[in-house]
Amino acid sequence: MKSIYFAIQSTLNMSQNQYSDDLAHIRSMMERSSRFLSLSGWAGIIPGLLALAGLATATWLIKASKLTNGYASAIDQNHPLILQLTFIALAVLVLSVFSSWYMCMRKARLEKQSTWTPAIRNMLMHFAIPLLAGAVIVGWIYENEQWDLLSPVVLSFYGLALVLVSQFTLRSIFWLGIFEISLSIPAGMTGWDLPVLAIGFGFAHIVYGVMMFNKPQA
């Protein structure tokens, strides 16, 4: 009698295991089809280092230009310093985008994941929209030479892009986005723009990238 009971009990347990496997399979399929999870830690570390290098060069150029108050408060948009800084910023941006895209695609291939899925398309679109909106504002900042607004605007729009994109990739990106947005508060204070940019684009990316290595499914 006892053994029959155990037999029933174990078949029940076995089928219950199978049902929870089914549910786990459903969850993983939903996750894999709607989120791009092959974010590489290098996709944070390389742009972080590039940003620090760019900001260090920018600080050096500003000091060398011997502006009276140390920061570009009211100089003309055609001033050679502004042109140099713009060139550095664009170079860092382009190199960062290409390196992180390359590292993510490489990781996806290594994990035998598809590199062109609805999740990736969604991710790119939701990342690009707030950044393009931010680019329009940056254009007006250039036009009106309101350089002190540049750092807060860049940080908050980038943060918004991260918050939006977190729906289609690792959820923890959401908190990186909130952090970048909150940095736009100190970034507006006179003399704080470059150090805060170094925190937001440099150190935050490096720390997040290192965290991704330790906790790949964050």
Added chain:
Amino acid sequence: MKDLIEALDKTFDSRIRLGIMSALMVNDTIDFNALKELLDVTDGNLASHLKSLETATYISVQKSFIGRKPLTRYKATKQGRKAFESHISALEKLIRFKP
């Protein structure tokens, strides 16, 4: 227990059909090749599972062309979504069931 097992949808017995339906629950449409890579199955295998979901009217098929390349997209129907949701709740009840 028996009632609970009967509440499971036979259409979702196969892991592949379960996977197709899961992916279609969280995406508006998915094309054939994306499904193939997601589930890691052969063309023929995937096509036959898609056919049976289509026959059950759980998914709808949209065929179009990009240039000369045919593109087949799949979408979960209202009926399919409902059936899948009740299948999931049946699975959850079975797991919680204690004799």
